[in-house]
Amino acid sequence: MANISQARGALLEEAILFLLEKVGYETINQHSSILDDSLRAGSSGLDVRGRGAWHQIDALASFRSSPAFMYPLRLMVEAKCYQASRPVGIDVARNSVGVLKDISENYFMMHSSGGISSQASRFNYHAAIFSTSGYTSGAIAYAVAHQIFLIQYENVQVIQPLIDAIMDFDESCITNYGKGALSEVREIYRSALHDRVYPLATPRSVTEEGRELIESSILEAVRNIRGSYLGMLQGRWPLHLLTANELPASAFSSDLVRCRITGYESGNWKFTPLDTRRDNDNWFELQFSLPEDIAKMVRDNFGDREAVANIKQQHFSYIDLSGVIGGIRRNIRLELDQEWIYRYVASLNETRN
Numbered sequence: 001m002a003n004i005s006q007a008r009g010a011l012l013e014e015a016i017l018f019l020l021e022k023v024g025y026e027t028i029n030q031h032s033s034i035l036d037d038s039l040r041a042g043s044s045g046l047d048v049r050g051r052g053a054w055h056q057i058d059a060l061a062s063f064r065s066s067p068a069f070m071y072p073l074r075l076m077v078e079a080k081c082y083q084a085s086r087p088v089g090i091d092v093a094r095n096s097v098g099v100l101k102d103i104s105e106n107y108f109m110m111h112s113s114g115g116i117s118s119q120a121s122r123f124n125y126h127a128a129i130f131s132t133s134g135y136t137s138g139a140i141a142y143a144v145a146h147q148i149f150l151i152q153y154e155n156v157q158v159i160q161p162l163i164d165a166i167m168d169f170d171e172s173c174i175t176n177y178g179k180g181a182l183s184e185v186r187e188i189y190r191s192a193l194h195d196r197v198y199p200l201a202t203p204r205s206v207t208e209e210g211r212e213l214i215e216s217s218i219l220e221a222v223r224n225i226r227g228s229y230l231g232m233l234q235g236r237w238p239l240h241l242l243t244a245n246e247l248p249a250s251a252f253s254s255d256l257v258r259c260r261i262t263g264y265e266s267g268n269w270k271f272t273p274l275d276t277r278r279d280n281d282n283w284f285e286l287q288f289s290l291p292e293d294i295a296k297m298v299r300d301n302f303g304d305r306e307a308v309a310n311i312k313q314q315h316f317s318y319i320d321l322s323g324v325i326g327g328i329r330r331n332i333r334l335e336l337d338q339e340w341i342y343r344y345v346a347s348l349n350e351t352r353n
Helices: 004-023 090-104 137-145 157-167 179-193 208-223 292-301 305-310 340-352
Strands: 025-028 039-041 046-049 054-056 060-063 073-080 109-111 117-119 124-131 149-152 227-233 237-243 256-262 270-273 316-325 328-337
Touching: 004 025, 004 060, 004 073, 004 124, 004 157, 004 179, 004 208, 004 227, 004 316, 054 090, 073 090, 090 124, 090 137, 137 149, 137 292, 149 237, 157 208, 157 237, 179 208, 237 292, 237 316, 256 340, 292 340
Parallel strands: 073 124, 124 149, 256 328
Antiparallel strands: 025 060, 039 046, 046 054, 060 073, 109 117, 227 237, 227 316, 256 270, 316 328
């Protein structure tokens, strides 16, 4: 039986899919025209075939372009919109690992009418868990060990209005919590996000108050996030980088941009361009949040700072950013002073204590 927390998670998943579309992903659902033999329209949404069973995957996205020598990328999205005091636990990570493993090991065969068998299309599946309230240490350790990506939105100012609006979706907004009700919540939001008319004049499970909330403040909040980009810290740790406005193309005449970190006092973390004033047209702010345990792993990966100083080398941290800038899909490297991660971890420790 579903609950209000799952309804909020469904809304956040739909918002994240919308933001991922800005990066270059295409949402796959039971109505998509790209359904193949590994996908089917299930009774309550999209089903994906695994090695041992079909799995209902409510939020699935496919990257529109694939590098050479790689199968097309598909991303399983799971989002949790909990109260701030409730981090995502290890049970969520375990479930993602199990589903991902079964789907990734599905090497079923197709048989042509001529009796010649051939392998069905293969895909490179990944899974990411998105959280508004962080993760337990156990969840992080388990997810990292099994290559489940973790994205958190704690203290990310630009997405906070969306989180607040979703948290306003409460028991007065829905009349039952079956799978059909969650599908209805998703379909209302999807229709609004893509300027489609919801097919039912009167929803069966969502109240008029709930529908109004989805089509007004929850819709407006995600549309106010005009810049959505993905970054890989040190080529390994993913970040969802968000801005109120799209990045200015003039700031990226080069594919390498030096940046600084702000937020050590406020806890609202941002990458901003080095040696560029706020009133300059090339100014930008990329807001992010990184789980403390992962930040420590990044820090420990840098090696001994004294040894680095002794060989008189300047080592930099970097983030490979991908997204649409000036109407063109770009890959940019943001270069940062290595010391930022030490200050980041120290600041989190001070905040906690």
